[in-house]
Amino acid sequence: MKLCRCPVCHSDIHLDQLLEDDAGREILTILTQLKGNTARALVSYIALFRPEKSALSNSRALKLMQEVLESYAPGLLLAHALQETVNGVMKNRRESKNIVALTNHNYLKKVYDGAKPLFAVVRNENDEEKQQNQPVTQEDERVAAVQYIERFANIGMLDLVKNTPQYLIWRKWKQERKGI
Numbered sequence: 001m002k003l004c005r006c007p008v009c010h011s012d013i014h015l016d017q018l019l020e021d022d023a024g025r026e027i028l029t030i031l032t033q034l035k036g037n038t039a040r041a042l043v044s045y046i047a048l049f050r051p052e053k054s055a056l057s058n059s060r061a062l063k064l065m066q067e068v069l070e071s072y073a074p075g076l077l078l079a080h081a082l083q084e085t086v087n088g089v090m091k092n093r094r095e096s097k098n099i100v101a102l103t104n105h106n107y108l109k110k111v112y113d114g115a116k117p118l119f120a121v122v123r124n125e126n127d128e129e130k131q132q133n134q135p136v137t138q139e140d141e142r143v144a145a146v147q148y149i150e151r152f153a154n155i156g157m158l159d160l161v162k163n164t165p166q167y168l169i170w171r172k173w174k175q176e177r178k179g180i
Helices: 015-020 022-033 038-047 058-071 076-096 106-119 125-133 138-154 165-179
Strands: 002-005 012-014
Touching: 012 015, 015 022, 022 038, 022 058, 038 058, 038 076, 076 106, 138 165
Parallel strands: none
Antiparallel strands: 002 012
16 A cells, blocks of 8 residues: 655655564554654654664664663653754754764763753642642642643743643633733
């Protein structure tokens, strides 16, 4: 079954050929199970391992994907770290004209650890006591949603959360603020 044409080499891409290869089938399974922009970011990241003058085999790509997903939980933090890693490496490649394939995940680890504070939820004992003793109101949920999305807005990564219910609450809040 012909899916489409490759945008790079213009050859036909066939679904049955992708599924014939065990590694290709597993890659498709992994990518379809990831939520949000994590799949797209993971594919972009894995492409950084492609040798300059040859293709990256499906088995090698699968191994790299499995290493990443074993080390880091899929989610917004991982998607952000993957995208920042890709942006950093591509910028470095443009500036230095040095197109060397990545050989390990050390740079991703550094970016991931650096991004953790942006995605951390801060709680203290008083917050926990309040949560146990008081029911959550709609206003509390609204404030939490606005604060959550505002973090993404501050780092310029709104595209990671545009499909969430919190984003709709945040957008409505922003519109209300403009009207004041």
